[in-house]
Every structure is written in C-alpha cells, then in structure tokens.
Amino acid sequence: MKNSASLFKNNPGPALKVPGFVAGAVTSGLKKDGKKDLGMIFSEVSACAAGVFTTNLVQAAPVLLDKERIKTGRCQAIVANSGNANACTGRRGIEDAEAVARVAAVALGIPEELVLVASTGVIGQRLNVSAIEVAMPKLVGQLNGSGFYDMAEAIMTTVTFPKIFSKQGYIAGKVFTVGGVAKGAGMIHPDMATMLCLLCTDIGAKQDLLIPALKEAVATSFNAITVDGDTSTNDTVLLLANGLSGLSLREASCATAFQKVLNEVLFTLALQIVKDGEGATKLVSIHVEGASNADDARQVAYTVANSPLVKTALFGEDANWGRIMAAVGRAGVPINPETIDIVFEDVYVVRDGEGIGKQAEEAATTVLKGDRFTITIDLKMGSEGATIHTCDLSTDYVQVNAAYRS
Amino acid sequence: MKNSASLFKNNPGPALKVPGFVAGAVTSGLKKDGKKDLGMIFSEVSACAAGVFTTNLVQAAPVLLDKERIKTGRCQAIVANSGNANACTGRRGIEDAEAVARVAAVALGIPEELVLVASTGVIGQRLNVSAIEVAMPKLVGQLNGSGFYDMAEAIMTTVTFPKIFSKQGYIAGKVFTVGGVAKGAGMIHPDMATMLCLLCTDIGAKQDLLIPALKEAVATSFNAITVDGDTSTNDTVLLLANGLSGLSLREASCATAFQKVLNEVLFTLALQIVKDGEGATKLVSIHVEGASNADDARQVAYTVANSPLVKTALFGEDANWGRIMAAVGRAGVPINPETIDIVFEDVYVVRDGEGIGKQAEEAATTVLKGDRFTITIDLKMGSEGATIHTCDLSTDYVQVNAAYRS
Numbered sequence: 127m128k129n130s131a132s133l134f135k136n137n138p139g140p141a142l143k144v145p146g147f148v149a150g151a152v153t154s155g156l157k158k159d160g161k162k163d164l165g166m167i168f169s170e171v172s173a174c175a176a177g178v179f180t181t182n183l184v185q186a187a188p189v190l191l192d193k194e195r196i197k198t199g200r201c202q203a204i205v206a207n208s209g210n211a212n213a214c215t216g217r218r219g220i221e222d223a224e225a226v227a228r229v230a231a232v233a234l235g236i237p238e239e240l241v242l243v244a245s246t247g248v249i250g251q252r253l254n255v256s257a258i259e260v261a262m263p264k265l266v267g268q269l270n271g272s273g274f275y276d277m278a279e280a281i282m283t284t285v286t287f288p289k290i291f292s293k294q295g296y297i298a299g300k301v302f303t304v305g306g307v308a309k310g311a312g313m314i315h316p317d318m319a320t321m322l323c324l325l326c327t328d329i330g331a332k333q334d335l336l337i338p339a340l341k342e343a344v345a346t347s348f349n350a351i352t353v354d355g356d357t358s359t360n361d362t363v364l365l366l367a368n369g370l371s372g373l374s375l376r377e378a379s380c381a382t383a384f385q386k387v388l389n390e391v392l393f394t395l396a397l398q399i400v401k402d403g404e405g406a407t408k409l410v411s412i413h414v415e416g417a418s419n420a421d422d423a424r425q426v427a428y429t430v431a432n433s434p435l436v437k438t439a440l441f442g443e444d445a446n447w448g449r450i451m452a453a454v455g456r457a458g459v460p461i462n463p464e465t466i467d468i469v470f471e472d473v474y475v476v477r478d479g480e481g482i483g484k485q486a487e488e489a490a491t492t493v494l495k496g497d498r499f500t501i502t503i504d505l506k507m508g509s510e511g512a513t514i515h516t517c518d519l520s521t522d523y524v525q526v527n528a529a530y531r532s
Numbered sequence: 533m534k535n536s537a538s539l540f541k542n543n544p545g546p547a548l549k550v551p552g553f554v555a556g557a558v559t560s561g562l563k564k565d566g567k568k569d570l571g572m573i574f575s576e577v578s579a580c581a582a583g584v585f586t587t588n589l590v591q592a593a594p595v596l597l598d599k600e601r602i603k604t605g606r607c608q609a610i611v612a613n614s615g616n617a618n619a620c621t622g623r624r625g626i627e628d629a630e631a632v633a634r635v636a637a638v639a640l641g642i643p644e645e646l647v648l649v650a651s652t653g654v655i656g657q658r659l660n661v662s663a664i665e666v667a668m669p670k671l672v673g674q675l676n677g678s679g680f681y682d683m684a685e686a687i688m689t690t691v692t693f694p695k696i697f698s699k700q701g702y703i704a705g706k707v708f709t710v711g712g713v714a715k716g717a718g719m720i721h722p723d724m725a726t727m728l729c730l731l732c733t734d735i736g737a738k739q740d741l742l743i744p745a746l747k748e749a750v751a752t753s754f755n756a757i758t759v760d761g762d763t764s765t766n767d768t769v770l771l772l773a774n775g776l777s778g779l780s781l782r783e784a785s786c787a788t789a790f791q792k793v794l795n796e797v798l799f800t801l802a803l804q805i806v807k808d809g810e811g812a813t814k815l816v817s818i819h820v821e822g823a824s825n826a827d828d829a830r831q832v833a834y835t836v837a838n839s840p841l842v843k844t845a846l847f848g849e850d851a852n853w854g855r856i857m858a859a860v861g862r863a864g865v866p867i868n869p870e871t872i873d874i875v876f877e878d879v880y881v882v883r884d885g886e887g888i889g890k891q892a893e894e895a896a897t898t899v900l901k902g903d904r905f906t907i908t909i910d911l912k913m914g915s916e917g918a919t920i921h922t923c924d925l926s927t928d929y930v931q932v933n934a935a936y937r938s
Contacts, residue, residue, distance in 0.1 A: 184861030184869040184885075214857050216870070216886045249854025250887035359858050434840065434925075448655025451620050452765050455590030463590040464622070479590075480622045481656035519840075521927045 142274040142292045144305040144326040146170045146370040149273035151280035154261035156209030156247070156254060164261055165280030166230065167324055168203045168269050172240060173366040175201035176336040178344045180361035186213035187223040188243040189360060195239060199333040201366055202240040204324055205230045207258065208281050208309070210247040213359040222253040229259045233266040244322050244362050246281055246309060278307035281322055285310055289398040295387040297380050302329045302371040304384070304391045310399030321348060323363040323395055329384050330369030330376075339375065339385055340365050347392035351400045351515045352431050363392075397515060406517030408440055411500040415511040422459040423512035426503065429457035430514075437519035445490035447475045454503060465506040471499050548680040548698045550711045550732040552576045552776040555679035557686035560667035562615030562653070562660060570667055571686030572636065573610045573730055574675055578646060579772040581607035582742040584750045586767035592619035593629040594649040595766060601645060605739040607772055608646040610730055611636045613664065614687050614715075616653040619765040628659040635665045639672040650728050650768050652687055652715060684713035687728055691716055695804040701793040703786050708735045708777040710790070710797045716805030727754060729769040729801055735790050736775030736782075745781065745791055746771050753798035757806045757921045758837050769798075803921060812923030814846055817906040821917040828865040829918035832909065835863035836920075843925035851896035853881045860909060871912040877905050 151165035177196045179189050195201075205226055212219050223243050231238035245253065278288035292305030306325035331339075344363055365388075367375075375381045401409045412431045417423035430436055433453040439446040447468050454461060468476035470490040475482055493499050500513075557571035583602045585595050601607075611632055618625050629649050637644035651659065684694035698711030712731035737745075750769055771794075773781075781787045807815045818837045823829035836842055839859040845852040853874050860867060874882035876896040881888055899905050906919075 182858060182861040183867050184857050211854075214854060214869070214882070214886055216884075249857065250882075359854075359861065448617070448620060448765075451590050451655065452588060455588040455765065461589050463620070476620070476656075478622075479620055481620060 141272070142290055142305045143271050144292065144303045145328045146368045147326040147366070148269040148271055149277040150265055150269040151273065151276035152261050152265045152268070154207070155257045156207055158209075161282075162276060162280040163209045164205070164207050164258060164265060165277035166203060166205050166265055166269060167274075167277060167326060167366070168234060169201075169326070169366055169368045171368050171370070172200050172202045173368040174199055174331045174333060174336055175242070175367075176333060176340045176365045177242075178340060178363040180358060182359050182361070184214065184359045186211050186245060186360040187215055187219035188212055188245045189362060190220060191223045191227070192242045192244070192362065192364070195242060198239065200240060201242050201364075202236050203230055203234055204242045204244065204364055204366070206244040206246075206277070206281050206322060206324060207253075208246050208283055210245060210251055210253050211249050211360050212245040212253045213249040215250065215252055218252060222255050225255045226253070226258050229255070229262050230266075233262045242364060244281075244324065244360070244364070246283055246322055246360055249359065274305065274307055277324070278309070281307065281309040283309065285402050287402060289395050289402070291391050291394045291398070293387050293391050295383045297373055297377075297383050300371060300373050302373050302384065302387075303327060304329075304387050306391060306395060308395040308399060310402055321358065321361045321399065323348065323392070325363070325365040325391070327365065327367045327384075327388075328369065328371040329367050329380070330371070330374035331367040332375075335375040335381065336365065336367055339381070339388055342385060343388045343392040346389060347396035350513060351396045352428060400515050400517050403517035405520040407497065407520055408518045409498045409515065410440055410517065411513055411515050413500050413502045413511065413513045414505065415502065416505040416507055417510045417512070418460065418508035420510045420512060422507075423510050424514070425459050426454055426457045426461070426505065427512045427514040429453050430501075430503065431516035434519055437516070440494065440518035441520045443491060443494040445470060445475055445487045445494060447481065450501070450503065451476065451479070454505075461505055461507060467502075467504040467506070469502040469504070470494065547678070548696055548711045549677050550698065550709045551734045552774045553732040553772070554675040554677050555683040556671055556675040557679065557682035558667050558671045558674070560613070561663045562613055564615075567688070568682060568686040569615045570611070570613050570664060570671060571683035572612070572671055572675060573680075573683060573732060573772070574640065575608050575732070575772055575774045577774050577776070578606050578608045579774040580605055580737045580739060580742055581648065581773075582739060582746045582771045583648075584746060584769040586764060588765050588767070590620065590765045592617050592651060592766040593621055593625035594618055594651045595768060596626060597629045597633070598648045598650070598768065598770070601648060604645065606646060607648050607770075608642050609636055609640055610648045610650065610770055610772070612650040612652075612683070612687050612728060612730060613659075614652050614689055616651060616657055616659050617655050617766050618651040618659045619655040621656065621658055624658060628661050631661045632659070632664050635661070635668050636672075639668045648770060650687075650730065650766070650770070652689060652728055652766055655765065680711065680713055683730070684715070687713065687715040689715065691808050693808060695801050695808070697797050697800045697804070699793050699797050701789045703779055703789050706777060706779050708779050708790065708793075709733060710735075710793050712797060712801060714801040714805060716808055727764065727767045727805065729754065729798070731769070731771040731797070733771065733773045733790075733794070734775065734777040735773050735786070736777070736780035737773040738781075741781040741787065742771065742773055745787070745794060748791060749794045749798040752795060753802035756919060757802045758834060806921050806923050809923035811926040813903065813926055814924045815904045815921065816846055816923065817919055817921050819906050819908045819917065819919045820911065821908065822911040822913055823916045823918070824866065824914035826916045826918060828913075829916050830920070831865050832860055832863045832867070832911065833918045833920040835859050836907075836909065837922035840925055843922070846900065846924035847926045849897060849900040851876060851881055851893045851900060853887065856907070856909065857882065857885070860911075867911055867913065873910040873912070875908040875910070876900065
C-alpha cells in the first residue's frame with residue numbers, strides 16, 4: 127500500500143455482509159447531537175467468541191463484564207453505544223452494563239449470558255439505561271444483513287469516517303468471510319473510551335484456536351499503531367465465529383488461510399484508525415531494523431512514533447532527523463549512535479550516526495510532503511525488526527482535545 | 533509559591549554576582565538573527581567542578597568532552613554557544629569542541645584542560661569554529677562581574693526569557709552565594725540541545741562532596757520537571773565552586789546550609805524552564821501520594837504529567853479527570869482504581885475512583901483557570917509520594933515545533 131487511498135479502496139461500505147450475521151443502529155439520545163449512538167451485531171446461531179481487552183488497570187464496566195462472560199466461549203449478540211464510556215462508574219456501572227445486556231437479551235429472546243456490551247464516550251457519568259431500553263425494540267426490529275455500516279456509524283465519536291472492512295478467503299471451493307467495524311483512534315483519547323473493534327466470521331472455531339488467532343492479528347495491527355501513547359479504559363476487540371461456512375479452524379490449511387485474512391482485516395481497520403487520528407494529516411510507518419531483539423526494535427519504534435517532537439516535525443514536513451536520533455537515544459535500549467542509519471522511504475539522511483547533507487534533506491522533504499511513507503531506522507546491532515504505524519501531531523489535535531468537552 | 537510571579541520576584545537579573553566569577557556574552561554569528569550566541573563564565577581562580585549530563589545514549593560532542601575533562605575535578609572557564617548543538621557530528625565534532633576550548637584557553641591564558649564547553653541549537657551541522665575564534669578576544673575582553681544576564685541571553689533559543697537566579701546563605705557571620713543561568717525547556721526540544729544550567733558558587737569543595745550535592749539538587753529540580761517527555765543529546769548541568777567565601781563543604785553545618793540554597797536555586801531555575809515550555813500557558817505540579825514506593829509514585833506522576841490528553845485538557849481548562857484516571861491506569865505500576873482520589877488544589881473531583889459530580893467539576897474548573905496549581909492523586913496503596921512539574925500542551929507548542937527549522 128503506497129498511499130492512503132488504498133486503505134479504503136476495498137472498503138465495502140454498506141455492502142459488507144457476513145453470512146449468518148445481522149446488524150443495525152439507532153439514535154437513543156445518548157449523544158447530544160442526535161446522531162446514531164446505539165448499535166448491535168447479532169448472530170443467527172450462538173457463536174464462538176474471543177476477546178482482547180485494554181491493559182489499562184482502570185477498566186470500564188463493559189470491559190469488566192465482557193471479560194467475565196467471554197470465559198464461557200459463547201456469544202450471540204454485541205450491543206455497543208457511543209456518548210458514554212460507562213467508565214469510573216463503580217458498582218452501579220457494572221449493574222448498568224448488565225441491565226443493557228438484559229434488555230437486549232429480552233428483545234432478542236436469547237439468554238442474557240450470550241450478550242456482550244461495549245461503550246465509548248465520556249468517562250465518569252452513569253449510562254442512561256432507560257434511553258437504551260426505550261430504543262431497544264426499534265434496534266432489534268431493524269437488524270439486517272447490510273446493517274454493519276450503520277453499526278460503524280453508531281460507535282463514532284470525534285472520528286471523521288466510519289471504519290469498516292471485510293475480506294473473503296477460499297479453501298477447497300468453499301468461501302469464508304471476515305468482516306468488522308471499528309472506531310478509533312486507538313490510544314488517542316481515553317475519555318472517548320477509545321478503540322473498539324467488533325468482528326464477525328462464518329468460520330467454525332472453538333476458543334482454544336480462536337483466541338490465539340485473534341491475539342496474533344491484534345499484535346500486528348492494533349498493537350502496532352499509536353496516535354499519542356495514551357491507552358484507554360475501554361479498548362475492546364471482539365470476534366464472533368458462527369461456523370456457517372462449513373469450514374473449521376481445526377483443519378490446518380483453513381487455519382492458515384483464516385489467519386491471513388483476519389490479519390489483513392485487522393491491519394486495514396487499524397490503519398484506518400491511525401489515518402483518522404485527531405487532526406492527523408499523515409500516516410507514517412516507523413520501521414526499526416538491525417536490533418538485537420524484537421523487544422528492543424519495538425521499544426525504539428514506539429519511542430520515535432510517540433515523540434511529540436518527531437510528530438510535530440512530520441506535521442511541519444521538516445526532515446529533522448536530529449529529533450529521531452534523540453528519540454532513539456532515549457528509548458532505553460542499548461544502541462550505538464555511530465552505527466545508526468535513518469532512511470525516509472529510500473532517501474538516506476543519516477549514515478553511521480552523521481547527517482549526509484543538505485541535498486539528502488531536501489530529497490527527504492519531498493518524501494515528507496506525501497501523506498503516507500515509511501521512515502526506516504537501522505541500528506546495526508543485530509537482525510531483528512519491528513514496525514509501528516503512527517500519524518503526525520497537528521495544531522488540530524490540540525484544538526480537538528482541548529475543546530472536547532466544552 | 534502560589535503563582536508564577538513569585539518564580540521571578542527574586543530574579544536578580546543583571547544584578548546577579550558571585551564573588552570571584554565574571555561572565556559575558558557576544559554575537560559571533562552562529563545564530564542567524566544576530567542575537568548573542570556565545571557566552572563565558574570565568575573563575576578568577578581554578579575551581580572545583582561537578583557535572584550532571586544527559587542520560588540519552590546519543591550524546592553531543594561537548595557532553596562527551598566535558599564528561600572526560602571533569603574527571604580531574606577542576607575547571608576555570610565554561611564556554612557556551614547557541615545556534616548549533618554540535619551533536620551527531622562524529623569525530624570532527626569532538627575536534628571542534630576541543631578547538632573551542634583551546635581558543636578560549638589561549639585568550640584567557642589558562643591550560644585548555646580547565647575549559648568546559650556547552651552547546652545548544654540544531655543537531656547534525658558542524659560548528660563554525662572560525663566564527664567563535666574571531667569573537668573570542670572580544671568575549672574575554674568584556675568579562676565582568678555583572679555579565680551573567682548577558683550569558684543567560686547567549687544560550688537562549690526559542691525560549692522567551694533568560695533564566696537566571698541566585699541566593700545567598702549565611703553561616704557564622706560569613707556569607708556564600710550560589711548563582712546560575714539556565715536555558716530550556718528541559719526535555720522539550722532535543723534538536724535545540726535542550727537544557728543547559730551553568731552554576732557558580734564561592735563555597736569551598738572537593739568533588740567527593742560537590743557531586744552528591746549537585747545530584748541531590750538535580751533530582752528534585754531538573755529531574756522533576758517535564759515538558760514533553762523528550763530528553764536531549766546535550767542536557768548539561770555544571771557547577772563551579774571557587775572557595776573564595778572561606779566556607780567549606782567539609783563542615784557539616786555549612787554542607788546543610790549549602791544544600792538548601794543549591795536546591796532552591798536549581799528548583800527555581802527548573803520551574804522557570806517549565807513555565808517557559810514552548811507555548812505553555814500554565815505551570816502544573818502533579819503530586820502523587822499514597823504510593824507503595826517512591827518509584828511507583830514517580831512513574832505515575834510522570835505518566836500523568838506527560839499525557840498529551842491530560843496536557844491538552846489543562847490548556848483547555850477542562851477538569852477532565854477521566855484522562856487522569858486513564859493515565860494512572862496505564863502507568864505500569866500496581867494501583868487499585870477503586871481507591872483513587874483526585875484533588876485539584878483543595879477541590880476533590882474523584883473519591884475512591886468515582887467522580888463526585890458537576891458541582892465539584894465546576895469548582896475544579898475555577899482552579900484550572902489559574903496559571904499555577906497542583907493536582908494531587910492519592911493512590912491509597914502506601915505512604916510514598918513524588919511531585920513532577922509540567923506545563924500544558926497548547927496549539928502554540930505544535931506551531932513552534934512544526935515550524936522551527938523552516
């Protein structure tokens with residue numbers, strides 16, 4: 127993918143369908159602006175469920191509830207709302223999350239234990255459960271196979287476009303689909319309850335295989351992006367697998383094909399989130415190679431990707447490699463300043479720790495004028511690498527975040 | 533100190549004098565804008581010297597040279613320039629730093645080993661040693677006891693005011709002085725070669741006592757502030773002690789009095805730096821108490837103090853405590869979300885992990901409208917604490933740093 131347009135060229139938009147799943151969204155009044163704020167994904171049959179949740183020690187009520195419920199390995203419906211994160215709401219917050227699941231279960235006619243919930247919005251205010259209760263029959267009544275785009279809209283907050291993607295895989299004449307919706311930006315605004323990703327597939331699976339598959343896909347997607355280093359109280363990735371394709375993860379060839387498709391769906395949704403980072407104008411991949419080990423590579427890439435000085439220089443289209451060198455030097459891993467190369471796409475600006483000169487910087491500035499590019503940092507300490515995807519830090523980021531609640 | 537004005541009310545400005553020391557500054561042409569860019573502090577007698585340097589693994593040439601030279605424990609002159617950091621300049625950078633020291637030594641008529649150097653400015657470009665050589669006689673010729681304010685101006689970059697402070701102490705009818713100049717903002721812009729602090733005192737000392745005293749003062753001042761979490765290639769704190777007061781650190785009562793004065797001088801200079809953080813409008817102390825140990829307290833305070841979301845909320849004067857809770861939760865230390873209190877000055881906004889309500893937030897918003905205040909976070913996990921001083925993140929920060937080199 128060379129430019130950001132390709133992130134969206136396969137975006138199915140309203141056409142996204144996953145066999146056996148229906149979705150939809152309504153306006154319940156949780157958002158003040160009258161936009162869609164309550165959505166649901168429903169599987170016609172009980173599905174296998176896997177989840178990955180925030181590592182933040184302050185966890186919102188829906189995260190605490192889902193982590194408990196998902197232990198059974200089964201789920202049939204996910205209810206998600208925006209406008210309120212139901213975080214830092216104590217025991218009453220848990221009761222509110224349980225009440226939402228119960229209201230949905232009653233409307234759907236399924237056991238309440240098969241309902242998971244997700245919330246995003248302001249922290250510290252009680253969820254208006256009555257509003258959700260009033261809206262629930264209408265929501266259930268309009269569930270349909272093409273409702274995923276509405277669902278993606280219902281979990282939007284300050285983001286500028288709905289994130290939705292799907293892809294099919296083929297095994298021995300059979301087809302399977304992985305599709306999902308997301309909201310971001312991951313790690314960008316914890317008070318917005320940040321990153322949600324709700325996924326469906328018609329592959330057949332049990333949790334023992336579905337969980338590792340989801341974790342692998344998250345590692346190279348949502349855990350390889352950063353907007354500002356902040357992680358939220360509500361980050362949640364849920365995957366439901368209903369088995370209707372007739373294909374099963376138990377077969378090795380199927381597992382390989384599924385992993386590839388799952389990785390691509392999550393990666394694309396993750397890049398859509400970075401691209402939509404508040405005020406972001408550029409999508410930048412920081413690739414570190416030549417590290418002694420993968421952890422070091424990742425640590426250096428993260429430090430560079432999160433440096434406000436690097437990110438403001440990217441916004442200013444300034445090939446200010448000194449800021450990158452300084453970030454590498456404070457990453458907390460062993461490096462040798464005299465062996466470092468820095469390359470903007472294919473333009474070397476630093477070789478063995480020293481700047482190459484004005485001409486190289488001018489060529490690098492041309493690279494920076496693009497809206498998607500890679501900066502490679504070669505440490506020459508070993509043979510391990512890591513890539514972190516980030517965005518620039520613009521004046522708009524500050525404006526959006528300073529003014530958010532006012 | 534309740535407001536920022538007090539940071540400066542004892543600012544001696546041009547009146548700063550330390551017995552036995554002279555200082556001065558000139559324009560050598562390193563800065564494009566024709567402002568002062570080359571300064572010197574000279575001790576009439578060879579002084580004991582102590583230094584604290586950046587922990588960044590990418591270290592500028594002057595840092596590498598000073599770390600070597602200061603091992604002898606003696607120094608008589610410090611030469612500092614702005615406009616060029618002499619960082620990432622390889623072997624030739626070291627030679628350039630040595631040449632600057634040699635040129636100064638010849639002009640002063642002292643051994644070159646007694647000269648230390650410091651640089652701040654753009655990374656990766658060679659220092660114009662000839663310009664410094666041409667300017668040196670004029671610089672030496674105008675050294676005088678009241679030249680510290682000029683010296684403070686000569687190390688300014690994007691900062692808006694010179695940082696200068698001094699204080700006297702009294703022991704048994706004798707007086708001693710600690711005075712110094714600084715430039716910042718600490719950890720704010722590594723390409724500007726960031727934080728320099730050059731200090732003089734007429735106390736008598738050997739390195740075995742002077743180094744621990746300086747380290748203690750740095751721990752509660754420059755190592756307790758943050759602007760954006762970035763650390764530079766050039767951070768340097770130097771302290772020269774010439775003994776002319778007739779008082780010595782060997783006497784216990786003198787050591788105690790000296791430590792107190794030194795701590796206050798460094799703390800005041802450090803707060804001046806934060807207050808002058810690029811685009812900063814507020815000076816905010818993040819105080820964590822009730823931690824299991826001091827490291828945990830410091831880690832939590834730093835994570836909150838560096839969170840772009842917290843800092844933009846401070847700029848927006850929004851009592852958005854959810855962002856503080858989320859930062860505490862991701863600090864990487866054990867906490868219990870259900871025991872946390874958050875207090876803006878004396879206004880409780882969170883008690884036991886839950887928001888207190890709209891009225892408390894309104895009172896907190898009044899606190900936020902001030903330009904100096906403390907946010908206290910009580911973890912109730914133990915009895916240790918730590919305080920980190922930070923500033924808000926404004927749209928001006930992004931503008932300054934995006935446009936810096938253009």
